[in-house]
Amino acid sequence: MLDGGPLDVLTGDYLAELTMLILGRDRLKDPALGYAKTYLRQLEGSLGVAVDRGVRLVTNAGGLNPAGLADAIRQLAARLGVPVSVAHVEGDDLMPYEDALTANAYLGGWGITECLRAGADVVVTGRVTDAALVSGPAAWFFDWARDDFDALAGAVVAGHVLECGTQATGGNYAFFTGHDVRRPGFPLAEVARDGSAVITKHPGTGGVVNTGTVTAQLLYETQGARYLGPDVVARLDTVRLTQQGPDRVLVSGIRGEPAPGTLKLGLTRIGGWRNEVVFVLTGLDVEAKAALLKAQLADALAGIASAEWTLARTDHEDAATQETASALLRLTVKDPDPAKVGRPLTAQAIELALASYPGFHVTTPPAAPTPYGTFASPLVPSTTPPHTAILPDGTAVPIPPPPQAHPGPQACPAPPAFEEVGVPPAVAGGGSGTEPRGTEEGRVGDSPAGLSPAPAPDRHPEAAAPGTAPHPEAPAPGTGNGTGTGTETVRIPLGRIAGARSGDKGGDANLGLWTETQPAYEWLRATLTVPRLKELLPETAPLHVTRHELPNLRALNFVITGLLGDGAAAQHRFDPQAKALGEWLRARHVDVPHHLAPQHRAPHPAPQHPVPHHLAPHHPAPQQPSP
Numbered sequence: 001m002l003d004g005g006p007l008d009v010l011t012g013d014y015l016a017e018l019t020m021l022i023l024g025r026d027r028l029k030d031p032a033l034g035y036a037k038t039y040l041r042q043l044e045g046s047l048g049v050a051v052d053r054g055v056r057l058v059t060n061a062g063g064l065n066p067a068g069l070a071d072a073i074r075q076l077a078a079r080l081g082v083p084v085s086v087a088h089v090e091g092d093d094l095m096p097y098e099d100a101l102t103a104n105a106y107l108g109g110w111g112i113t114e115c116l117r118a119g120a121d122v123v124v125t126g127r128v129t130d131a132a133l134v135s136g137p138a139a140w141f142f143d144w145a146r147d148d149f150d151a152l153a154g155a156v157v158a159g160h161v162l163e164c165g166t167q168a169t170g171g172n173y174a175f176f177t178g179h180d181v182r183r184p185g186f187p188l189a190e191v192a193r194d195g196s197a198v199i200t201k202h203p204g205t206g207g208v209v210n211t212g213t214v215t216a217q218l219l220y221e222t223q224g225a226r227y228l229g230p231d232v233v234a235r236l237d238t239v240r241l242t243q244q245g246p247d248r249v250l251v252s253g254i255r256g257e258p259a260p261g262t263l264k265l266g267l268t269r270i271g272g273w274r275n276e277v278v279f280v281l282t283g284l285d286v287e288a289k290a291a292l293l294k295a296q297l298a299d300a301l302a303g304i305a306s307a308e309w310t311l312a313r314t315d316h317e318d319a320a321t322q323e324t325a326s327a328l329l330r331l332t333v334k335d336p337d338p339a340k341v342g343r344p345l346t347a348q349a350i351e352l353a354l355a356s357y358p359g360f361h362v363t364t365p366p367a368a369p370t371p372y373g374t375f376a377s378p379l380v381p382s383t384t385p386p387h388t389a390i391l392p393d394g395t396a397v398p399i400p401p402p403p404q405a406h407p408g409p410q411a412c413p414a415p416p417a418f419e420e421v422g423v424p425p426a427v428a429g430g431g432s433g434t435e436p437r438g439t440e441e442g443r444v445g446d447s448p449a450g451l452s453p454a455p456a457p458d459r460h461p462e463a464a465a466p467g468t469a470p471h472p473e474a475p476a477p478g479t480g481n482g483t484g485t486g487t488e489t490v491r492i493p494l495g496r497i498a499g500a501r502s503g504d505k506g507g508d509a510n511l512g513l514w515t516e517t518q519p520a521y522e523w524l525r526a527t528l529t530v531p532r533l534k535e536l537l538p539e540t541a542p543l544h545v546t547r548h549e550l551p552n553l554r555a556l557n558f559v560i561t562g563l564l565g566d567g568a569a570a571q572h573r574f575d576p577q578a579k580a581l582g583e584w585l586r587a588r589h590v591d592v593p594h595h596l597a598p599q600h601r602a603p604h605p606a607p608q609h610p611v612p613h614h615l616a617p618h619h620p621a622p623q624q625p626s627p
Contacts (some may be wrong), residue, residue, distance in 0.1 A: 001186055002049045004202030008141065010050065011133040012059035013163050014039060017506065017567055018577075020127070021268040021373040023063040024101040034064030035124075040072055047073075048082045051121055058112055058133050062124040064102060066090055067390070070124045087115035089125040091386040091399075094265065101373070102268045105385040108230030108259075109136025111399045114389035116140035127266060129229055134159030134189065142193045146231075147403050153234035153256025154195020156227065160234075161199055161217050161251065162187055167501075168199060168217045170207035172579075174499035174586065179208040196252035198244065209247040212499060212516065215553050219512025221503040223559045224548045226257070230382065231402050233257040237550050259402045262379040271374040271566060272305070273338040277349045278363040282326040286315060289357035290329050296356055297331070300348045304341060306334040310574060328363070330574075334372065341369045375567030377506050488594040494536070495586025496598055498524055502582035509563040509578035511585065514555040520596050521554035527590070533558060536588040537581075539573075 001010055014036040027034040039061035050057055062069045070088040077084040089111035097103035104127035113136045115123040128136075138144070138155035161168050170181035185205020190198040199214055201207065218239065225237040233256065240253035281289045290311050301307040312328045319325035331349065333341045346366035353360050387399040497520045502511045513528070515521040534541045544561040564578060575581065 001188070001202070002046055002053065002055060004185070004205060005188075007053075007055045007188065009056045009058055009137040011137070011162070012039060012042075012057070012061055013130050013133060013165075014059065014061040015063060015127060015130075017266060017268070017375045017504075018373075020063070020102045020104065020266060021375075024268055025371075027064050028101075032065070032068055035066070035069035035072075036061035036063055039069065040076060043073065043076060044080075047077060047084065047122075048080060051082055051084055056116060056120070056137065057122045058116075058125075058137055059123070060125045060128055060130075060133060062088060062126045064093060064104070064126065066124045066126045070122075070390075073122055073124065084121045085119055085392040086122045086124065087118060087120035087392050088123065088390050089115065089128065089388070090390060091388045092125075092127040094380070094385065097265075097267065100267045100269055102266070104266050105380060106230060106264045106266065107385060107387050107399075108132050108402065109134075109139060110146070110231065110402075111387055111389040112136025113139045114397050114399065115391060118389075118391040118393075118395075120392050129159075130163035131156040131159030131229060132231070134162055134191070135229075135231060138191050138195075141191075147258075148195075149232050149256030149258060150254065151193070151195035151256070152232040154197060154251070154254040155191060156229055156232060156234045156256075157218070157236070157239060157251060157254050158189040158191055158195075158197040158199070160220075160222075160227070161197075161214055162189055164217060164220065166207060167220065168213055169201050169205075169209055170213055172501070173208075173213055173216060174495065174501070174582070175212060181207050183207070195254060195256075196250065199249045199251060200247050209249055211241045211243050211249055212514075214241055214249045214251065215514045215555065216499060216501040216512075218553060219510075219514065219550075219555055219557055220501045221505055221510050222512070222557060223505060223508075223510060224546075224557065225550065228260055230263055231259055233259060237552060239550075239552055241553070259382070261382055261401075263382050263385065264377050265380045267376045267378065269374045269376075271372050272334055272336045273341050273369040274332065274334045274372045275341040275346060275367065275369045276330060276332045277346055277366070279329040279331070279349075280326050280359075280361050280363060281311075281329055281357065282315070282322060282359045286311075286313065286327045290327075292357050293329065293352070296352055297349060300345060301333065304333050304335050304345075306332075308332045312574070338369045338371075343368060373567070375506050489591040490594050490597045491589050491591050492597055493587050494590050494592075495583070497592060497596055498586065500582030500586050502578050502580070504564050504567070504577040504579075505559075506567050507562055507564045509560040509581055511558040511560065511578070511582055512555055513557075513582070513585070514553055516554075517596075518554065521551075523593060523596055524556060525549065528556060530558075533585075536590070537585055539563065 001007060019036075023034050023036075039059060066088040067090060070086045073084070073086050077086075089107065091111075092104045092107045094103040094105060107125070107128045109128065109132035112123050112125060112128070112132065116137060117140055135152055135155040139152065142151070144151050165171070165186055166184040168187040169184040170176060170179055171184050173179075173181065184207025185201040187199055187201055187209065190200065199209055201209055218236065222236060225235060227234040227236050235255040235257065238253050238255040239251060242250040242252070244250050279293060290309070294309060308331075310330045310332070312330070315327040316324045333345065335341045343366055350362065350366055382401040389397040389399060391397060498513045498515050500511065500513045502509060504510070513524065515524055530545045530547050533545060533547075540560050540563060543563055546559045546561075548557040548559075550557060564573065564576060
């Protein structure tokens with residue numbers, strides 16, 4: 001990034017919920033630790049280049065010890081002979097806090113702004129919101145006031161696009177097969193004084209920046225139309241995306257509102273100890289083999305707090321290789337007592353090798369238990385953290401809370417959220433509110449029912465403007481499966497017409513979908529209700545699901561409460577951060593109007609090698625699952 005083109009500020013986002021747990025354990029071993037040591041290693045060869053080119057460095061790599069990292073950078077600079085001015089931001093750490101391992105409030109960007117105004121070349125923070133790494137420098141560069149809400153909201157959105165790096169330039173992109181994304185370059189934002197920004201990348205770098213890649217990142221780990229932060233509420237339903245040219249997407253039109261009076265507090269705790277054994281089941285009678293193993297280990301598992309079996313049918317019938325003929329049966333155990341889930345238990349599993357199902361083997365030898373963590377995100381008043389900028393000369397500057405939201409009607413009402421509805425929103429007559437949900441940027445609360453979307457132009461010229469009738473080819477919302485009476489359909493994977501991006505927010509999962517055309521969005525909007533989502537993803541059936549619409553982005557966003565248990569660190573499910581949840585949904589087959597389906601070709605059937613009928617076992621034909 002330093003060598004590839006001009007930059008004013010280079011940011012670095014090193015923190016996640018799981019990272020805070022790891023840093024907390026580091027701090028237990030050595031109070032001088034608690035920051036991301038990789039940042040120091042990266043500065044070895046780049047600090048001099050940044051200073052020579054006048055590029056300011058802003059990072060949250062300080063983690064639990066921003067002052068410690070700031071001192072380490074000064075020592076590094078002295079050793080390298082690089083004159084550098086270093087400042088840091090503190091006040092997010094609220095330890096001691098109950099029985100937590102770490103307790104950090106998500107601060108905003110004004111501490112960063114103050115450090116840059118004081119001439120800092122490097123600004124180190126602890127737990128700030130990911131987007132604050134961009135909004136803080138933007139406020140410094142343009143000298144914004146604290147109530148420049150629209151401009152601040154635009155910078156927050158730009159920061160959200162940049163925070164996951166190459167996810168904005170083709171990494172983890174649903175439609176990756178249409179582009180060369182082998183080595184995607186990192187994104188950058190050309191931020192304007194009004195808060196609008198062009199998302200692009202340095203010339204000659206790989207990957208792609210288009211409205212699809214930006215849309216995917218905008219939907220990532222968000223929970224509704226209002227993206228709440230410590231400094232401002234960014235209205236995602238007002239975002240407009242315009243492809244200005246190759247690898248250049250203008251993000252504009254963002255409306256901002258005053259910040260709420262609360263901040264998200266990220267709490268990590270040691271939840272207990274876990275262990276696992278993965279058994280390989282090869283060939284015939286996979287279900288029976290799994291049942292035998294479960295019965296044989298039932299007594300050994302009786303006194304353990306949590307024992308979960310998961311059978312992954314990775315096996316294929318008449319497989320050409322042994323690996324593709326095999327399924328995986330995973331046993332995961334958890335308990336507050338490490339002795340209960342340690343080697344005595346895993347040894348019992350291995351000792352069944354000569355007395356269980358045919359072909360018994362496991363993927364790894366018995367292992368010692370490992371600790372797992374939990375994550376929670378209560379709210380605290382925004383006045384609680386002592387948000388402070390420590391300037392290069394050591395001066396401590398208190399950062400006051402932002403201007404608070406005031407009661408009264410919103411100038412730009414958000415579209416309603418729809419929860420557990422059985423009919424498309426267009427015929428539901430509004431949605432019910434829901435209890436607030438946590439987000440990276442603070443906390444999202446759903447708006448009252450019956451409010452209409454904000455009047456902002458759509459990003460695509462062929463799209464219907466808000467409040468107008470859908471495209472003539474689109475099915476009218478509210479027509480059952482969205483196909484329209486008499487419309488010919490074809491059964492294809494949902495992902496052939498919709499992209500998706502999913503992720504974790506504590507114990508909740510976020511799942512966003514978007515389409516590339518307005519007719520496809522009208523069909524998706526009418527079809528993918530909460531009950532239909534639960535049919536397609538049975539794991540979500542018993543959980544609370546909220547659906548949000550973002551018409552400007554041709555997108556739906558689902559929040560699935562509790563899917564991830566106590567958060568990623570607890571490793572509650574096979575995909576503990578829900579990173580592939582969207583790809584699972586895209587792989588589910590649905591009936592799509594024929595005119596919306598892309599050209600596709602049915603796979604050729606595999607050659608059959610029938611067994612003579614008089615030699616075949618007389619088993620009833622297997623029941624086919626319902627569509």
